[in-house]
Structure formats: structure tokens, C-alpha cells
Amino acid sequence: MYELLKTDPHSRARLGRLITTRGTINTPTFMPVGTQGSVKALDPRELLDMGTQIILGNTYHLNIRPGLDIITAAGDLHKFINWPYPILTDSGGFQVFSLAKIRKVKPHGVEFRSHLDGSLLFLGPKEAMHIQKVLASDIAMVFDECPPHDSPIREMRAAVERTIRWAKECREQPRAHGQMVFGIVQGGSNAAMREECAKALVPMEFDGYAIGGVSVGEPEPEMMKAVEYTEPFLPATKARYAMGLGTPAQMVELVARGVDMFDCVLPTRVARNGTAFTRKGTISIKAGFNKSDFGPIEEGCDCYACKNFTRAYLRHLLNVNEILGLRMLSVHNSHMYLKVMEDIRASLAAGTFAEFRREFIATYVPSRKVLSAREETRGDK
Template sequence: MPALTFELIKKDPGSAARLGSLTTTHGRIETPIFMPVGTQATVKAMTPEELVEVGSQIILANTYHLYLRPGHELIGRLGGLHRFMHWNGPILTDSGGFQVFSLGELRKISEEGVKFRSHIDGSTHFISPEVSIAIQEALGSDIAMVFDECPPYPAEYSYVKTSLELTTRWARRCKEAHRREDQALFGIVQGGMHPELRRESALQLQEIGFDGYALGGLSVGEEKGLMHEMMQACSGILPEDRPRYIMGIGAPEDLIEGIHAGFDMFDCVMPTRNARNGALFTGTGRINIKSAVFAEDTGPIDPECGCYVCRNYSRAYLRHLYRSQEILASRLNTWHNLHFYLKLMEEARGAIAQGRFVEFRREFYAKRGLTPLV
């Protein structure tokens, strides 16, 4: 059995949106799908059972953070990431490339890899493509990502092209180092905000050959319209018979645009991080639960939401929990936001199945008083 199979079930007649089924060692995933982020082997404030209840099919964990603490070798000795965190479904591990990029002056990039200082204690470490793969194999994720360099925005064209070429060489080394037959490996398309470089990167990665292809280097400071343009520019150059993943984008409208452009998988900390900061998602836009206007509001977060939180708790109570700094505030807010995201994906899948995604997208924007940027 291959580590991953992908079935393209239906294409939307009016857009590039597609309905698919992705099968991994630990189960089947209906796409398009959003992956809650469990950076340190936990989706903050949620138990695995609660993640299942809100509709999670696959979660993401981070190579960089788990390498530093508690250590990939320890997790491997304890039976791998699934057993360690009590999650029986599929897991995707980020390669750590974006986190290393985020370290700024704490890291130095060379042909061999990246030397960096830990953000935890300042200790010095080195991650190469081979080390990144070794870490992910020890973690035992269902889907591993190649180690890449994420260029900043803005950046000179020459720098982005050199970075792209380095990412391709690293991707080839990752493919050569990868040994686990029960773990899929995805390539990452780079190229900044230059469609011609994105095309070059995608073609180079396809020559190497991967189980799926991701679009990296977005949501790094560029304008929304440019982000959406890159999605549109890149979808047509990726193989149709492989899953397509946009890394690290998370605003609901970005997910809708990603689906519209033909992508299948998404992840971001936005629903969980926003929840801990009191920002809650609804069908008509975000609300700030700490606002005084909710002090005596007996209604749910979203009258159209059927999640556990909206069925049982008022805005007034959630505001009280947040202002009192109660732990329950983070739990309930996170529960609602993840339910909202995963329900949005379910509704998008239903619209594609019915051949009405273009109408669904139009209704999504109309409810929020917005119009698409591209």
C-alpha cells in the first residue's frame, strides 16, 4: 500500500475548485480540508476527542518545535507522535523551514543547511534537509514536508531566484534521504511573488517527484490581492492527480480563494490564536468578545452556528470568562472557532459536490459585505 493515495472526485464547473479524497496510513481525509495546528503536539486548549467532535480530520505538528522540546528521538522511543499525543488520525509535520526563517538574525543559511540559535535557551543547532527528514521520520507523521527556504517579502528578484534554486536542491536531498514507506513526502513551491519563478519551482519539483505539492512563502507580509493572485497563478501548474496544499494561510476569505483556485489543504494558527485573544468568527465576520456591547447579550456567538458553545453559552458569559482570564474562555472560544472553520470546509465540499461553488463563494462574500479581490 502506498503511503498516500489521492482521488479527484469532482471538479466544479464554474471554477478550479475540486472535491477529493486523500487516504493516509492513519485514515481518509475529505478535501478541501483545514488542518488545525498542533505546533507542540497539542492543538491549544483542545483534547483529541474534542478535535474529532468539531470535525477535525487531520492536524499539523511542527518539526522545529518538537525537535527542540521534548526531542524527536524521545517521541520516537515513546511510540511516535500519534501515541505520544493520543491522536489516531492523520498528522502532517511542517519541515521547520518557516520557523527557522522567522528566527531572523538568530539563523545563518548555507548550502548544507541552517545553523540557528534556539529561541528557548539560545543553544546552537543545525538542521539540514537530511536532519529535517530524520526528525519527521522519528515523529512518524503521515505526511512530511521537504526542508525549504522561505524568502521574505519584499525581496529582490535575484535573491528569490537564488532561494528557489536552493529550495529545489534541498528538496532533492530530502527525497533521497526519505526512507519511511508509510510516510508521504510533499514538495514546497517557492518563488516569492513572481509567477514565472513559481512556475519554474513547480516544474523542478515535479521532475523530482513527490506525493503532493504545497505552496509556501505566502502570508509573509504581502497584500491580500497579491496573495490571491499567486494562488491563481500556481494552481494550473501543479499536477491534477496530486493533493495541493497552501501553507500557513488562515483568514476565511483566503481559504475560500484557495479552494476557488483549486487547492485542497490549508493550515493556520489563526482560529486558535484569535480565540485566545477574544476574536471569534461568525458567518457575517469577526466579533471581539471582550467588547462592552456584549456585556448583557444573551445570544450565542453566531445564531447560525450549531456548535457546542453556541448551543450552550451566551456572548455575555463568554465575555465574562475572557475578562476574568478564566482558562475556560480559551477552551470555549477555540472550540467555536475550529468548528466554524471546519464547518466552512464541509459547506464548501457540499457546494462543489452540487456544482455550485461559484454561487457559494458569492454568498460567502455577500454575507460579510465584501467582494473578492481577484
């Protein structure tokens, strides 16, 4: 159940909370991505220490490895990974997009060749919902078709029609105790199809609604338009989730457009390349100017990495391929994302979100390198 607590008078931003059987999630919120049952380089204790409320797993990947037999024997996904708090599972619909070269879309689902061994597998509404029932995630996503943003209008329409049909079928499937199900709105950056898809899904009375088909290679203005075209047709009484997004500045702007929930692999992915997120943009810890910099990654940050290690030491670790370096950057980046969400919630509660948004966007300088990789940011999923 979603409770709307407060709205911002200057934008579409909302303060709320999503109540699940395993805990209450304060929104807006960021969900660290644990595609295969683990947020890369981080353990549950670290995630809790930095304020993580919910993590994300992936139906397609978990079904392949370790497989439902192992997870069932463990009890469910929560017990298997030792995370007794909320989990959202992506349905595998994104793999319809990301694994386009090894799949065939059919009327009742998608036939895949396993990316591991080439074996044949089928995933459709019934299969996706059954897997998520066994995983016992707190929020299950419907199985949808995520088309490329530049698809011809005929292909985009076909994907929207399949998404609506599959959503209805997902809605009818059994679910785990207390499990919520979110619908997914598709339609690219086509306003009419976004509206059509949303209006078809809302009467199905899902527990929440996601804006899909974003962060799939489109320019940032097109991404913003896709959200703007969708949000007015989503009920104010349900949570809104922008799938696979984004950079800190993008999240601030999308909160202002009425989005409540986000996920993205960027914090840990760029950390593995030696990049750190800060309130002013990204920095390369590997850069030569950090060789003798004995300050933290970011002044004023209270994450474990910034309180205990210097840029110089972290640069050394990265240069000699010590795993502690990428782990500490993953800690910092994930903490930074969660802290931004915490500050957004505080500003909404205080009625100062407009000032927070203005100051954040004015000082944050987007990295062209990070933005150019955005179309890959859900690849771990």
C-alpha cells in the same frame, strides 16, 4: 494517494480525498495547528467532535522540545499525543523565515541559535527528513527556504534554487512506513520563478505539492497571485496545500483557485484575544454590547460553545481571565473553520459551489485587525 472526485465548472475548485495509512482525508480540508503536539486550548476529543480529519505539527519545535528521545520512547508522535489519525509535519523551513535573526543559511541547510537557550543546532534536508521519519507523520514536508515576499530578485532566485536542490535531497531520504512527502513551491509573487520552481519539483514525483512563501506579510492581492502563478503547473492528480492560510474568506477564494489543503493558527490565536469568527466576519466578545447578550456567539452554529453558553457569560469569563472563556472561543472558531470546509465540500458535490462562494464573500466582512496580524499567523509554528 490523492483521488480527484469532481471539479467545479465555474472555477478551479476540486472535490477529492487524500488516502493515508491512518485514514482518508476529504478535501478541501482545514488542518488545525498543533505546533508542539497540541492544538492550543483543545483536546483530541473536541477536535474529533468538530470534524477534524488531520492536524499539523512542527519539526523544528518538536525536535527541541520534548526531543526525539522522548517521542521515540513513546513510540512515535501519534502515540505521544494520543492522536491515532493523520498528522502532517512542517519541515522547519518556515523557521528559516520566522527566525531570521537567529539563523544562518548555508549550502546544506540552516544553522540556528535555539530560541530557548541560544544553543547551536543545524537543520537541513537530511536532518528534517530524519526527524519526520522518527515522528512518523503521515505527511512530511520537504525542507525549503521561505524568503520574505519583498526579497530582492537575486535573493529570491537563490532561495528558489536552494529549495529545488534541498527538495531533491529530501526526496532521497528514508521515510517512515506509509509516509508521504510533499514538495514546496517557492518564488514569492514572481510568476517566472513560481513556474520554474514548480516545473523543477513536479518531475521529482512528490505525493503532493504545497504553495509556500504566502502569508509572510504580503498584501492579499499578492498572496492570491502567488497561488495563481503556481497552481497551473501542479499536477491535477496530486493534492495542493497553501501553507499558513488563512481567513475564512481567503480559504473560500483559494479553494476556487484550486487549493485542497489549509492550515492556520488564527482560529485559536484570535480566540485568546477574545475574538470570534462568524460567517459575517469577526466580533469581539469582550465588547460592551455583549454584556447582557444572552444569545450564542453565532446564531445557527451547532458547536459546543454556541449550544451551551451565551455571549454575556463568555464575555464575563474573558474579563475575569477564566480559561474556560478562551477555550470556548477556540472551540467555536475551530469548529467554524472546519464547518466552512464541510460546506464547501457539500457545495462542490452538489454542483452549487459558485453560489456558495458568491453568497459567502458577499456577507463576510474582513476584520482589518485580523488582516493586519496575518503575517504573524504562523508564528506558533
